[in-house]
Amino acid sequence: MLSQEENEWLARVGPGTPAGQLLRRYWHVVGAASELSNEKPKKRVKVLGEDLVLFRDRRGTYGLVGEHCSHRGASLYYGFVEEDGIRCAYHGWKYDLCGKCLEQPFESPETGFKAKISHPAYPVAKLSGLLFAYMGPPEKKPLLPKWDVLVRQDGVKKVDICEVLRCNWLQAMENSVDPTHTYYLHSHTLKLKGNPDHVPFHYQQLSKIEFELVVEPTWAGIQKQRVFAGDDVPVEAPHPLIFPNILFVPVRMGYAMHFRTPIDDFNTQVLQFRFAPTKDGSVAPQPEDVPVEFVGTKNAGGEFHLDNFASQDHMAWETQGPIADRAREHLGESDRGIIMFRKLLRDQIHAVQTGDDPIGINRDPAKDEVIRLIPKGYTAYSHAAEA
Numbered sequence: 001m002l003s004q005e006e007n008e009w010l011a012r013v014g015p016g017t018p019a020g021q022l023l024r025r026y027w028h029v030v031g032a033a034s035e036l037s038n039e040k041p042k043k044r045v046k047v048l049g050e051d052l053v054l055f056r057d058r059r060g061t062y063g064l065v066g067e068h069c070s071h072r073g074a075s076l077y078y079g080f081v082e083e084d085g086i087r088c089a090y091h092g093w094k095y096d097l098c099g100k101c102l103e104q105p106f107e108s109p110e111t112g113f114k115a116k117i118s119h120p121a122y123p124v125a126k127l128s129g130l131l132f133a134y135m136g137p138p139e140k141k142p143l144l145p146k147w148d149v150l151v152r153q154d155g156v157k158k159v160d161i162c163e164v165l166r167c168n169w170l171q172a173m174e175n176s177v178d179p180t181h182t183y184y185l186h187s188h189t190l191k192l193k194g195n196p197d198h199v200p201f202h203y204q205q206l207s208k209i210e211f212e213l214v215v216e217p218t219w220a221g222i223q224k225q226r227v228f229a230g231d232d233v234p235v236e237a238p239h240p241l242i243f244p245n246i247l248f249v250p251v252r253m254g255y256a257m258h259f260r261t262p263i264d265d266f267n268t269q270v271l272q273f274r275f276a277p278t279k280d281g282s283v284a285p286q287p288e289d290v291p292v293e294f295v296g297t298k299n300a301g302g303e304f305h306l307d308n309f310a311s312q313d314h315m316a317w318e319t320q321g322p323i324a325d326r327a328r329e330h331l332g333e334s335d336r337g338i339i340m341f342r343k344l345l346r347d348q349i350h351a352v353q354t355g356d357d358p359i360g361i362n363r364d365p366a367k368d369e370v371i372r373l374i375p376k377g378y379t380a381y382s383h384a385a386e387a
């Protein structure tokens with residue numbers, strides 16, 4: 001249980017909020033490259049409470065700028081994407097990828113007015129078809145982590161963009177250290193729906209759950225593992241919640257990384273990157289911009305259809321409320337992962353507030369190695385944790 005004050009302190013993400021300041025110290029997925037094309041080189045996005053426009057200029061470089069023009073606030077989403085920037089459709093002010101104002105067509109150049117304009121802009125990096133943005137202080141910018149399933153070529157990649165989650169990001173993250181939820185929410189639900197494939201892996205009694213804080217030079221998080229009761233039962237591969245807002249999980253076809261990017265305090269964009277390794281380790285030919293699929297979680301009537309894991313999870317998270325009321329909860333022994341995550345989050349917010357780096361960021365190129373998330377001795381396919 002938390003006080004209302006502490007609940008808000010941990011959950012809210014806007015500029016200047018404690019958790020928002022922490023989250024701004026990490027790279028976040030803001031879209032997939034295949035969402036942008038020459039025909040439609042821009043997308044309106046809201047990230048950490050800020051209205052932004054993601055675009056690809058005519059040279060193929062990605063930018064993320066404040067949506068509202070620094071002149072008089074018209075939306076740059078309706079702007080013209082040009083060779084080296086984006087031009088507002090209202091009076092033609094043009095900005096480059098760094099937010100520098102390049103042109104003000106109806107101002108006298110000798111006034112030097114455009115040099116005084118600094119439009120909000122954030123760096124964007126593309127990795128394996130995902131577009132990551134960094135919205136923190138420029139001098140604190142970490143290197144973009146090289147997650148192994150993103151950089152590997154020996155597998156088929158796919159991106160599932162989930163229907164917007166209408167609640168705060170922290171509910172999704174607490175679920176990633178809540179390993180008991182899979183029994184009823186996923187397997188039991190599917191079984192009662194008559195689904196012959198109700199993922200029996202999750203329909204087993206647990207004997208214990210292990211949690212371990214992992215702090216590496218390039219990432220940090222909480223590694224967890226379910227140990228099932230009985231002899232001769234499958235052993236689940238340990239897999240981490242990657243601090244602050246990613247889940248890495250073995251799935252039937254291989255592995256998935258679930259990125260939960262806060263849109264604002266009450267909405268979250270979940271994007272699932274899926275990697276199915278080839279059995280013989282051969283390179284899998286595929287387009288540079290990983291294909292994207294939209295995953296709906298609700299039916300036409302606006303209710304959760306509960307037909308897949310995403311819909312089941314979103315039901316549980318959204319129905320906790322726009323921001324879960326943690327002053328009214330009753331945590332038990334099985335919730336100790338949640339308590340551990342909240343402590344970690346609290347500690348890292350304090351670290352940023354006192355001028356330290358939070359855990360799991362790296363600015364040293366010498367340490368910038370591929371981050372192997374699959375523990376040695378475990379393989380895909382045999383430890384499926386999700387359909």
Ligand code: FES
Binds near residue numbers: 091
């Ligand atoms: S509002 Fe954008 S140029 Fe005037």
Ligand SMILES: [Fe+2]
Binds near residue numbers: 181182186309313
């Ligand atoms: Fe789940």
